[in-house]
Amino acid sequence: MSKVLVLPGDGIGPEIVNEAVKVLNVAKEKFGLEVELDEALVGGAAVDAEGDPLPESTLAKARAADAILFGSIGGPKWDAIERDKRPERGLLRLRSSLGLFANLRPAILFPQLAEASSLKPEVVSGLDILIVRELTGGIYFGQPRGIKEENGERVGFNTYVYSESEMRRIAKVAFELAMKRDKRVLSVDKANVLEVTELWKEVVTEEAKNYPEIELSHMYVDNAAMQLVRAPKQFDVIVTGNLFGDILSDEAAMLTGSIGMLPSASLDENRKGLYEPCHGSAPDIAGQGIANPLATIMSLAMLMRYSLERGDVADAIEAAVESVLDKGLRTADIHTEGTRKVGTEEMGSAVAEALANA
Numbered sequence: 001m002s003k004v005l006v007l008p009g010d011g012i013g014p015e016i017v018n019e020a021v022k023v024l025n026v027a028k029e030k031f032g033l034e035v036e037l038d039e040a041l042v043g044g045a046a047v048d049a050e051g052d053p054l055p056e057s058t059l060a061k062a063r064a065a066d067a068i069l070f071g072s073i074g075g076p077k078w079d080a081i082e083r084d085k086r087p088e089r090g091l092l093r094l095r096s097s098l099g100l101f102a103n104l105r106p107a108i109l110f111p112q113l114a115e116a117s118s119l120k121p122e123v124v125s126g127l128d129i130l131i132v133r134e135l136t137g138g139i140y141f142g143q144p145r146g147i148k149e150e151n152g153e154r155v156g157f158n159t160y161v162y163s164e165s166e167m168r169r170i171a172k173v174a175f176e177l178a179m180k181r182d183k184r185v186l187s188v189d190k191a192n193v194l195e196v197t198e199l200w201k202e203v204v205t206e207e208a209k210n211y212p213e214i215e216l217s218h219m220y221v222d223n224a225a226m227q228l229v230r231a232p233k234q235f236d237v238i239v240t241g242n243l244f245g246d247i248l249s250d251e252a253a254m255l256t257g258s259i260g261m262l263p264s265a266s267l268d269e270n271r272k273g274l275y276e277p278c279h280g281s282a283p284d285i286a287g288q289g290i291a292n293p294l295a296t297i298m299s300l301a302m303l304m305r306y307s308l309e310r311g312d313v314a315d316a317i318e319a320a321v322e323s324v325l326d327k328g329l330r331t332a333d334i335h336t337e338g339t340r341k342v343g344t345e346e347m348g349s350a351v352a353e354a355l356a357n358a
């Protein structure tokens with residue numbers, strides 16, 4: 001029996017997770033999966049109920065689970081509270097406590113959505129990039145950090161730090177994944193300015209020696225951001241640190257039509273994982289029933305593939321998503337002329353039904 005913990009979170013989190021759970025229940029039935037579901041509070045919802053964005057009870061359930069399906073956290077309501085109690089800190093603590101250092105963010109353009117991308121169809125058609133983002137180190141975790149008073153004014157500071165072992169293990173993940181793809185890895189850094197990424201470049205280059213078939217290249221992050229919108233199909237696997245990966249993956253999302261289309265897997269050394277869409281809690285549309293649930297549903301597919309080792313179920317879920325797009329159903333964020341605009345629930349139900357009838 002596999003244990004899956006569901007953490008809906010805040011904003012659109014509960015709305016989109018509901019749809020993924022719908023699909024999960026159909027998958028259980030259809031494939032005879034032995035999956036036990038549990039649910040817990042995280043983020044602002046947990047702050048409101050228990051005064052902590054990652055209560056001990058939630059962390060204990062997360063540790064006991066084989067995989068976690070996560071919605072999104074945060075929102076203006078909690079932006080000004082004590083820093084350690086903010087929803088985002090809860091998610092960072094969860095990633096760090098579970099050792100989820102490898103964040104895989106695949107940006108794939110479904111041919112049906114070529115018109116939905118803000119880039120020209122010929123620039124994005126056939127796009128298939130995998131961003132491998134280091135997730136438990138770098139400037140999101142470095143100490144010291146804070147805001148202090150100095151010489152009569154406030155000074156904000158963070159620390160960008162990576163150990164060699166942290167760099168090496170994420171490079172290894174990227175190379176292993178690239179071996180199953182087009183065997184090309186781009187490492188993104190700012191080695192012309194930041195020592196930490198100068199070392200990053202060195203370590204990634206050293207590690208590449210263990211993968212003679214891999215074609216490794218390097219790019220500064222500013223150029224990479226530009227190249228992603230100029231000619232994104234030049235890339236296969238992109239490996240980078242926590243901050244650059246966060247930014248570049250949101251940028252890559254738009255190549256696929258919408259941030260609502262980008263799933264992710266955050267894995268530990270043993271492939272236990274947390275699965276979440278790359279987007280946030282979208283407070284501007286929360287409660288309206290219009291959020292796109294497909295990134296979360298495709299995150300569920302990644303959960304099947306990586307943590308439950310059911311690539312067949314993952315393939316079936318992804319095929320169900322494609323068939324719904326084939327039928328012309330679109331949430332508002334990917335809606336274009338000639339397609340039918342649907343809400344979150346209708347989209348989720350359509351995928352669940354397509355899976356059931358596959």
Ligand SMILES: NC(=O)C1=CN([C@@H]2O[C@H](COP(=O)(O)OP(=O)(O)OC[C@H]3O[C@@H](n4cnc5c(N)ncnc54)[C@H](O)[C@@H]3O)[C@@H](O)[C@H]2O)C=CC1
Binds near residue numbers: 290
């Ligand atoms: N992993 C997580 O839970 C993350 C949480 N956040 C938090 O989310 C809150 C809002 O952050 P923002 O910067 O506004 O980023 P966001 O990703 O929540 O929203 C950015 C824009 O994309 C749209 N959008 C996002 N997901 C969508 C979906 N599924 N369907 C349709 N449209 C969608 C939103 O409506 C908004 O216009 C903040 O509190 C932030 O800290 C942000 C990123 C990741």
Ligand SMILES: CC(C)CC(=O)C(=O)O
Binds near residue numbers: 088089091092
């Ligand atoms: C802690 C999160 C809000 C960071 C983020 O934006 C992400 O992981 O995509």
Ligand SMILES: [Mg+2]
Binds near residue numbers: 247278
């Ligand atoms: Mg982000």
